[in-house]
Every structure is written in structure tokens, then in C-alpha cells.
Amino acid sequence: VQKNYHVAESTPDSKPAMVAEDYANRLRKNLKKFEKWARQEGIECYRLYDADLPEYNVAVDRYADWVVVQEYAPPKTIDAHKARQRLFDIIAATISVLGIAPNKLVLKTRERQKGKNQYQKLGEKGEFLEVTEYNAHLWVNLTDYLDTGLFLDHRIARRMLGQMSKGKDFLNLFSYTGSATVHAGLGGARSTTTVDMSRTYLEWAERNLRLNGLTGRAHRLIQADCLAWLREANEQFDLIFIDPPTFSNSKRMEDAFDVQRDHLALM
Incomplete structure (x- = not known):
């Protein structure tokens, strides 16, 4: 146990x-x-x-x-x-x-999770299971974290992204394991940019992309504070998916983030 x-x-x-x-x-x-x-x-x-x-x-x-x-x-x-x-x-x-x-x-x-506890690992087994969601193949980890790497309540949103992304430049902010990016890529996005502060989750996202044959320069993964990255980015995107945490005070962020207070700045 x-x-x-x-x-x-x-x-x-x-x-x-x-x-x-x-x-x-x-x-x-x-x-x-x-x-x-x-x-x-x-x-x-x-x-x-x-x-x-x-x-x-x-x-x-x-x-x-x-x-x-x-x-x-x-x-x-x-x-x-x-x-x-x-x-x-x-x-x-x-x-x-x-x-x-x-x-x-x-x-x-x-x-109820507070502070760093919500990100704490529960185990170190490192065992991943490949699952399918429509035409996407994704890795989940059922034991090492409280969440599995796939938010089931976002399934309809991911499907919509796949249907809307053809020929578009897609941005995924607070990307977690990049499952939304996978659907956008499989839907024919011209390019995808996946941004998250966690190296662990970005590596997971890279594995998900690779599992679906989405590799190369058209599919960028960026480890960064999403808010700081947005302030400096001068690119334009046709389709953007944003799923911020309710609250974050990670040391790697320039400022604490509160979704109720800061959501307008994202938009």
C-alpha cells in the first residue's frame, strides 16, 4: 500500500x-x-x-x-x-x-488538495498504459499521480479541437500531458505549440505526440511560465486551448496565478 x-x-x-x-x-x-x-x-x-x-x-x-x-x-x-x-x-x-x-x-x-500537495507524486512505478480516444492514442499512468494524465471531462472539447484544427496554427497553454495537442494535430493542424511549466508533463506530452506520429518542427513543446511566455510572444494563432489551474504559486512562476482574478489577462 x-x-x-x-x-x-x-x-x-x-x-x-x-x-x-x-x-x-x-x-x-x-x-x-x-x-x-x-x-x-x-x-x-x-x-x-x-x-x-x-x-x-x-x-x-x-x-x-x-x-x-x-x-x-x-x-x-x-x-x-x-x-x-x-x-x-x-x-x-x-x-x-x-x-x-x-x-x-x-x-x-x-x-481537498492545498498548495504543493495537489502535485505530489503518489508512487514511482512509472508504468504507463496506452489507451485510445477516437482516433488518438494516449499514455495514461494510473498509479503514480492522483490524476491519470487524461481529464475525462475534456473529451468533447478535445474532439471539437480535432474537428476545428485543419490547416490552423494551434496553441495549447497549461497543456498538461498534451492530449488536446494530439487531437489538434491529428485533425490536420498546420502547426502546434504546447506550453507548460512542468518538464515531467512536457515529456509526457512529447511521448503522446510521438505515439501518434506528430513529430518535427511543426510540433513545438515549450517549458515556460505560460503567463510570462504570453507577454513575450509575438506570434499569432488561429486556435487556442487554455486550461489553467484554479490556483498556482509555483516558484517557477513570476507571480502567483488565480484563475478568478487573472483569467481576463489570458484572454
């Missing part, structure tokens, strides 16, 4: 007993609804359950043949033993309903 996550392991007496029956029924219903749709669309990563039932306060995300269960940390008024048993029931029901191997379920706990 590593901090904030572990991969569920089978135990000698584990069996698909009917636990968390309401949760299991809802998950089964959602699976029937989404599985065929995802297969037809060419999507391997999608959310199956998001705290649909208040007493089962988790999110369940599928990544190909892996599943990530994110527990929303229970309030301190909830008995810790009961909360833990409820979580065990959720894990057992998830494995049973989805028919997955126990060692392909990753469990994480989401708590």
Missing part, C-alpha cells in the same frame, strides 16, 4: 458475494448504457459512476481493461470503521459487476 492509492489484491476467501447491492445494480445499469456507446465511438476511457447514490460516494473510471475507483474522503462525522467497510463492499461489487481481475483495480482517495 502506497500513500493515497493501492492496487486491490484478491484474498483466499474473496468471493463475489452480493454486497452493496444498490451500488452494484446502478453500476450494472450504467455499464449497459455506456459500454456499447464507448465501443462504437472508439473510446476506452470513460466514467461509469460518479457518486450516483449518496451513500456510495465514489467515482469509477474505466481505462481499457483497468478500473480506477476514487473515493471522495468521507466527512469526519462518519464512523471510520463503517466508511472503510463500505469501501471494501464497493471494491468487491465493482470487481464482480465489471468482471475484472482484482489486480486491475486501482483505488485512490480524493481529498
Whole structure:
């Protein structure tokens, strides 16, 4: 067990007993609804359950043949033993309903993150999984970070970028792992520029681009403070995707960034 996550392991007496029956029924219903749709669309990563039932306060995300269960940390008024048993029931029901191997379920706990904690690594396994999203191939890491490298709620935006980018110069600010750049590039962008302050995420973005054959001078990756880079850049772009953090006070930034205060400056 590593901090904030572990991969569920089978135990000698584990069996698909009917636990968390309401949760299991809802998950089964959602699976029937989404599985065929995802297969037809060419999507391997999608959310199956998001705290649909208040007493089962988790999110369940599928990544190909892996599943990530994110527990929303229970309030301190909830008995810790009961909360833990409820979580065990959720894990057992998830494995049973989805028919997955126990060692392909990753469990994480989401708590309110402050300061540097939101960027802290959870592990050092360095294991990446290749997944598909429409016509794009992307690398995700299910264990080393709280987030996996692919924001599932941006899927529609990424698809739109792919549809809008043909023949255009595309800029991706606060790029994270560059998945939006991949979609723009595959959509026929004339050039892509990907800017992020993190070397780790830029290297991840480069791997994503390379996985899709998007290499060469037309696809630039720049490690920089996005706000400082914008002030100095004299280029023009036809299509820009901006996904800033809510707040950042990294030492590598010239000034602290607050999206509510500073979003107009970006535009």
C-alpha cells in the first residue's frame, strides 16, 4: 500500500458475494448504457459512476481493461470503521459487476488538495498504459499521480479541437500531458505549440505526440511560465486551448496565478 492509492489484491476467501447491492445494480445499469456507446465511438476511457447514490460516494473510471475507483474522503462525522467497510463492499461489487481481475483495480482517495500537495507524486512505478480516444492514442499512468494524465471531462472539447484544427496554427497553454495537442494535430493542424511549466508533463506530452506520429518542427513543446511566455510572444494563432489551474504559486512562476482574478489577462 502506497500513500493515497493501492492496487486491490484478491484474498483466499474473496468471493463475489452480493454486497452493496444498490451500488452494484446502478453500476450494472450504467455499464449497459455506456459500454456499447464507448465501443462504437472508439473510446476506452470513460466514467461509469460518479457518486450516483449518496451513500456510495465514489467515482469509477474505466481505462481499457483497468478500473480506477476514487473515493471522495468521507466527512469526519462518519464512523471510520463503517466508511472503510463500505469501501471494501464497493471494491468487491465493482470487481464482480465489471468482471475484472482484482489486480486491475486501482483505488485512490480524493481529498481537498492545498498548495504543493495537489502535485505530489503518489508512487514511482512509472508504468504507463496506452489507451485510445477516437482516433488518438494516449499514455495514461494510473498509479503514480492522483490524476491519470487524461481529464475525462475534456473529451468533447478535445474532439471539437480535432474537428476545428485543419490547416490552423494551434496553441495549447497549461497543456498538461498534451492530449488536446494530439487531437489538434491529428485533425490536420498546420502547426502546434504546447506550453507548460512542468518538464515531467512536457515529456509526457512529447511521448503522446510521438505515439501518434506528430513529430518535427511543426510540433513545438515549450517549458515556460505560460503567463510570462504570453507577454513575450509575438506570434499569432488561429486556435487556442487554455486550461489553467484554479490556483498556482509555483516558484517557477513570476507571480502567483488565480484563475478568478487573472483569467481576463489570458484572454
